[in-house]
Amino acid sequence: MALPAPDLDDRGFDDLVGDARRLIADRCPEWTDLHPADPGVTLIETFAALTEQLIYRLNRVPDRLYVKFLELIGVRLVPPTAARTTLTFWLSTPARAIQLIPAGTRAVTVADGEDPLVFATLDDLTVPPCALTHLRVRTADGISDRTATLETGGAVAAFSAVPQPGDELLIGLDRPVGGCAVRLEFEGRVDGVGVNPLHPPLRWEARGPAGWLACEVGLDETGALNRPGAIVLHVPEGHQAALVDGTLAGWLRARVVPPDEGQPGYSASPLILGLAANTVGGTTAAVHADLVDDEELGDSEGVPGQRFTLSRTPVLVGLGDPVLEVSSDDGWQRWTPVRHFAQSGPDDPHFLLDGVTGEVVLGPAVRQPDGTLHRHGGVPPRGSRLRLRRYAVGGGSRGNVAAGAISALRTSIPYVAGVENRHPASGGVDGETLDEARRRGPLTLRSRDRAVTAEDHEILARQAAPELARVRCVPSDGSGSPLARILVVPAAPAQHGRLRLEDLVPAQESLARVAARLDETRLIGTRVVVEPPRYRGVTVVARVVARPRVRVDRVRDDGLAALYGYLSPLTGGGPDGRGWPFGRPVQAGELFAVLQRVRGVELVEDLRLFSANPVTGERGSEAGRIEVEPDSLVFSFDHQLRVEEH
Numbered sequence: 001m002a003l004p005a006p007d008l009d010d011r012g013f014d015d016l017v018g019d020a021r022r023l024i025a026d027r028c029p030e031w032t033d034l035h036p037a038d039p040g041v042t043l044i045e046t047f048a049a050l051t052e053q054l055i056y057r058l059n060r061v062p063d064r065l066y067v068k069f070l071e072l073i074g075v076r077l078v079p080p081t082a083a084r085t086t087l088t089f090w091l092s093t094p095a096r097a098i099q100l101i102p103a104g105t106r107a108v109t110v111a112d113g114e115d116p117l118v119f120a121t122l123d124d125l126t127v128p129p130c131a132l133t134h135l136r137v138r139t140a141d142g143i144s145d146r147t148a149t150l151e152t153g154g155a156v157a158a159f160s161a162v163p164q165p166g167d168e169l170l171i172g173l174d175r176p177v178g179g180c181a182v183r184l185e186f187e188g189r190v191d192g193v194g195v196n197p198l199h200p201p202l203r204w205e206a207r208g209p210a211g212w213l214a215c216e217v218g219l220d221e222t223g224a225l226n227r228p229g230a231i232v233l234h235v236p237e238g239h240q241a242a243l244v245d246g247t248l249a250g251w252l253r254a255r256v257v258p259p260d261e262g263q264p265g266y267s268a269s270p271l272i273l274g275l276a277a278n279t280v281g282g283t284t285a286a287v288h289a290d291l292v293d294d295e296e297l298g299d300s301e302g303v304p305g306q307r308f309t310l311s312r313t314p315v316l317v318g319l320g321d322p323v324l325e326v327s328s329d330d331g332w333q334r335w336t337p338v339r340h341f342a343q344s345g346p347d348d349p350h351f352l353l354d355g356v357t358g359e360v361v362l363g364p365a366v367r368q369p370d371g372t373l374h375r376h377g378g379v380p381p382r383g384s385r386l387r388l389r390r391y392a393v394g395g396g397s398r399g400n401v402a403a404g405a406i407s408a409l410r411t412s413i414p415y416v417a418g419v420e421n422r423h424p425a426s427g428g429v430d431g432e433t434l435d436e437a438r439r440r441g442p443l444t445l446r447s448r449d450r451a452v453t454a455e456d457h458e459i460l461a462r463q464a465a466p467e468l469a470r471v472r473c474v475p476s477d478g479s480g481s482p483l484a485r486i487l488v489v490p491a492a493p494a495q496h497g498r499l500r501l502e503d504l505v506p507a508q509e510s511l512a513r514v515a516a517r518l519d520e521t522r523l524i525g526t527r528v529v530v531e532p533p534r535y536r537g538v539t540v541v542a543r544v545v546a547r548p549r550v551r552v553d554r555v556r557d558d559g560l561a562a563l564y565g566y567l568s569p570l571t572g573g574g575p576d577g578r579g580w581p582f583g584r585p586v587q588a589g590e591l592f593a594v595l596q597r598v599r600g601v602e603l604v605e606d607l608r609l610f611s612a613n614p615v616t617g618e619r620g621s622e623a624g625r626i627e628v629e630p631d632s633l634v635f636s637f638d639h640q641l642r643v644e645e646h
Helices: 013-027 039-058 062-070 145-153 434-448 454-464 508-521 552-566 588-594
Strands: 084-091 099-100 104-111 118-121 125-127 132-139 141-147 167-174 180-188 202-207 211-214 214-220 228-232 242-244 249-258 271-287 289-299 307-309 324-326 331-337 350-354 359-362 365-367 374-376 387-395 406-409 417-422 469-474 483-490 527-531 534-546 601-612 619-622 634-638 638-645
Touching: 013 039, 062 434, 084 118, 084 406, 099 374, 118 289, 125 271, 132 145, 132 249, 132 271, 141 307, 145 271, 167 271, 202 228, 331 434, 365 417, 454 483, 454 508, 483 508, 534 552, 552 588, 552 638, 588 601
Parallel strands: 331 350, 483 527, 534 634, 534 638
Antiparallel strands: 084 271, 084 417, 099 125, 104 118, 104 406, 118 271, 132 141, 132 167, 167 249, 180 228, 180 271, 202 211, 202 249, 214 228, 242 249, 289 387, 307 359, 324 331, 324 387, 350 359, 365 374, 406 417, 469 483, 534 601, 601 619
16 A cells, blocks of 8 residues: 655745745845846746756655555555543433443543544443342341331441441342442431541442452442442443342442551441432443444446545554445445455455555456466456445544543433543554654565564564554573563553553453464464563652742652653653663662752752552562563552652
8 A cells, every 4th residue: 555755855946946046145146136027037936947846756766666665565554543441421310211322422522722532432332220129238147138127217237236347238239230330329327437438448349240340439428338428339341130148139239348557447337228229321432533434435447456545544443344345236245354465366355445545455456477367356346336334533642531531422312411531541552654664664574474583573563453552572581482472561641640550451452463463473383472561569759858939839740740750661751761671670869860850859858769569559678779570660659759848
């Protein structure tokens, strides 16, 4: 497919005339009449027009030839990939009937001075109504049914008299509500419950096929059952009907856990006087893309090698195979997309789609040594119509928006009041540039789609999953069978300069595509393992002195942003500005310099470096140097910065 050819000389007619006028002023100062009617100026404009034509022809070579050679060896620009997130749709009233939010529903960002970004849902979202049917309380003494007590207006103790870790309040719904937002309305009173609402020893969970799944609490007006109010739970997709105490229902539970260090536990059980449940919303996956349906491409001329151009570009990959349909006497015939036509026969209904240029290409006819023509791919009959059923356009790093950035509906849906992304969008990567394709060309020619060296593995992995931010191949140490470990890091958004560990875990789809591609190209006997790197948590505790008449809070924010940016596994962090290098140790001395460069810092009084477990939050001992294994990256975890006034 055509690659954009660069210009060797980008000067035009006006530039050439302007250069000549400046030379006249320097070389012939006595020539003062530069009016367009002057014969000399006319000659200048004539030669500028001729020179412009020469430049036009010059720009066709040699870079144009280089681009054509890249096309001959199969190098194509990699299209952008789209950021993904989840969208939560809020109903205007609690569901009374099943509410359907169809696939392709569009929502947009709202930002002053910028074009809105469109996100579209991938699957149908069904939001059913729900109601409370059962209430159980489980303590160390066993499980008891409190449904009748609640229905008659009696007070129900949520846990044992003095709640202990392991106590459970079990709420049974009339149906499973996976992927939905459930609102629980509590009526009750507080008798010295005594917990910290910001750090309650309470976990909300939903029953799944293999056990209990964690629920995200979107709203808690009760302060962990401290007062009457509503709790909104975002129930995970795996919620299903299950048997608890012999009763089949869609079960939710509130489970008492040990309090965090320094936090109080429950001193008395909350008393529930009333409880109701209803569905107020639902959550589904969405992608930064706009979907185009049933685009007419034109009529076939009945010859091989036809090309049709789509109305919108770039076309995104990884969102399902595009479907080309060709009209026939029996209706519409579906054609299959392929990567190339090398294996296509004369009658195979194959086509190729270039995502960057937006071209739909049909198979060519190649002349054989005996003079005959061999078709690689079928040819639609003359006059038949072609259409592309659905394709997606968009993508790029702009789609990596923060949580809450998507807040408006572009598609109107009855009984849906609003939409939001509760989590950041991640995975958006810009398309490949021509300079990047030129650098990739010699590497492609050298490897010829075979993974031999560590660099070959990295190049092929990036081609298979362009949404990855970093790829690193750690070869075998020679102690056993040949093994290539492919460490992949997805693109992830930063919230105020901070990354979430869960956003650095690549999607299973990306891992599968990389593994499948490398399995095709690996050497016989080589095992390939595709996985994320290990992350070594690092915590910096520092004390700095601010300059006079400088805002302390601004210095603190800038200092923390500098630490999180420097100790970052993605682009922007590390000494070279491309992410922290694999296996590079962290030293306290260089972090002194990072903080000292922050605007408003007079002096870095003290700095201490600790290793940390980013999963459990456990901090290790102080160290002046933290070693990082070759298959590991650093992860900034809970830096602390104290700023003192001068």
